[in-house]
Amino acid sequence: MPATPAAADTTETTETAAGAAPAGGPAVPAVPADPAVPVFSVRGLWKVFGPGADKIPGSAHANLSARELRERTGCTAAVRDVSFDVHRGEVFVVMGLSGSGKSTLVRCLTRLIEPTGGTLTMDGEDVLAMDRAHLRDLRRHRASMVFQHFGLLPHRTVLDNIAYGLEIQGVGRAERRARAAAMVEKVGLTGMEHRRPGQLSGGQQQRVGLARALAVDPEVLLFDEPFSALDPLIRRDMQEEVIRLHREEGRTMVFITHDLNEALRLGDRIALMRDGRIVQLGTPEEIVSSPADDYVRDFVRDVPREQVVTVRNAMRSAEDGEGRSGETVAPDTTVAEAVGTVARSGAPVRVMEDGRCLGVVDAGCLLAAIAGEKAVAAR
Numbered sequence: 001m002p003a004t005p006a007a008a009d010t011t012e013t014t015e016t017a018a019g020a021a022p023a024g025g026p027a028v029p030a031v032p033a034d035p036a037v038p039v040f041s042v043r044g045l046w047k048v049f050g051p052g053a054d055k056i057p058g059s060a061h062a063n064l065s066a067r068e069l070r071e072r073t074g075c076t077a078a079v080r081d082v083s084f085d086v087h088r089g090e091v092f093v094v095m096g097l098s099g100s101g102k103s104t105l106v107r108c109l110t111r112l113i114e115p116t117g118g119t120l121t122m123d124g125e126d127v128l129a130m131d132r133a134h135l136r137d138l139r140r141h142r143a144s145m146v147f148q149h150f151g152l153l154p155h156r157t158v159l160d161n162i163a164y165g166l167e168i169q170g171v172g173r174a175e176r177r178a179r180a181a182a183m184v185e186k187v188g189l190t191g192m193e194h195r196r197p198g199q200l201s202g203g204q205q206q207r208v209g210l211a212r213a214l215a216v217d218p219e220v221l222l223f224d225e226p227f228s229a230l231d232p233l234i235r236r237d238m239q240e241e242v243i244r245l246h247r248e249e250g251r252t253m254v255f256i257t258h259d260l261n262e263a264l265r266l267g268d269r270i271a272l273m274r275d276g277r278i279v280q281l282g283t284p285e286e287i288v289s290s291p292a293d294d295y296v297r298d299f300v301r302d303v304p305r306e307q308v309v310t311v312r313n314a315m316r317s318a319e320d321g322e323g324r325s326g327e328t329v330a331p332d333t334t335v336a337e338a339v340g341t342v343a344r345s346g347a348p349v350r351v352m353e354d355g356r357c358l359g360v361v362d363a364g365c366l367l368a369a370i371a372g373e374k375a376v377a378a379r
């Protein structure tokens with residue numbers, strides 16, 4: 001799907017998440033969000049493109065394959081009956097092959113694309129009931145989008161590009177330049193403030209895009225394949241940057257990618273999409289160690305399991321005093337990380353949580369986990 005939001009759909013607004021509309025609109029509610037309420041809560045969401053789209057959800061056509069639906073109705077169901085929550089502070093990855101519906105789904109979250117059916121809340125507020133002013137406010141202050149093609153303004157300096165979202169919000173010049181300058185440092189662009197985008201590498205341009213999204217201090221950052229145009233080394237750099245920012249700030253992030261390694265590296269949870277549906281939603285470890293079906297199994301076949309599976313899922317029960325002494329590891333230690341400890345200790349290593357021994361791992365357990373076999377029941 002094109003990376004700029006204006007090209008996709010007649011129902012799509014022309015305003016980007018950074019905000020292309022004139023300043024104004026309602027003030028941001030100052031009430032802090034309740035940590036127990038999901039940032040986004042999505043139930044039975046549909047997006048159908050084509051003639052009579054709104055008649056498809058709930059109809060006899062709803063379960064047709066993509067091809068049959070197109071042939072019989074001329075419609076494409078880009079998102080089909082999707083339900084999930086995005087929890088506060090998590091990195092929620094939407095992954096799937098090209099055309100599986102990732103971009104459409106994420107654009108529905110802020111109604112850059114209008115959903116055809118279902119319900120959608122942000123911080124418990126009904127997004128589908130919001131009027132234009134309220135929606136604009138949501139996109140300017142609460143949910144910033146970072147696109148693959150940066151969307152930078154070519155004649156403005158790095159600093160002014162970063163300050164752009166604040167300008168749209170109506171923030172005064174001195175304050176927005178000060179906030180933009182702080183973001184320059186945060187994303188590692190110090191010394192480049194006065195360059196124009198054309199004088200930057202792709203990775204540096206993406207840092208400007210990231211800084212611009214961060215400058216408005218949104219509650220959630222939405223990334224649409226932001227790094228897919230970057231070469232592998234710079235891409236890795238940018239992934240590290242996102243991980244670092246997330247660690248430092250704990251900001252909620254929704255991240256689209258078609259790259260499994262990127263999804264596994266960044267995601268606290270991953271929603272794996274196929275033909276508009278979520279075929280599995282889980283932690284990287286759940287997806288790799290318990291694929292929901294053959295499609296997912298095929299998807300994760302080449303993943304180095306030892307780097308994803310943790311000892312919590314590789315351990316066995318402690319026997320005959322094994323739980324009382326010896327080396328220890330935490331339950332979220334990966335199998336790869338535990339190999340050294342097990343090799344050094346020459347004895348089963350205890351998996352400890354809050355002073356309690358949950359089980360033990362030895363060489364056999366670790367090898368079984370790498371081979372994809374289930375651990376012997378522990379605890």
Ligand SMILES: Nc1ncnc2c1ncn2[C@@H]1O[C@H](COP(=O)(O)OP(=O)(O)OP(=O)(O)O)[C@@H](O)[C@H]1O
Nearest residue numbers: 001008009049076078097098099100101102103104
């Ligand atoms: N404006 C539109 N009109 C008709 N069909 C559309 C439109 N936008 C997207 N689609 C279709 O919806 C489906 C999902 O598209 P979408 O762009 O969401 O997938 P994606 O997983 O993000 O793909 P990619 O990784 O290639 O960007 C595709 O079949 C696409 O052709």
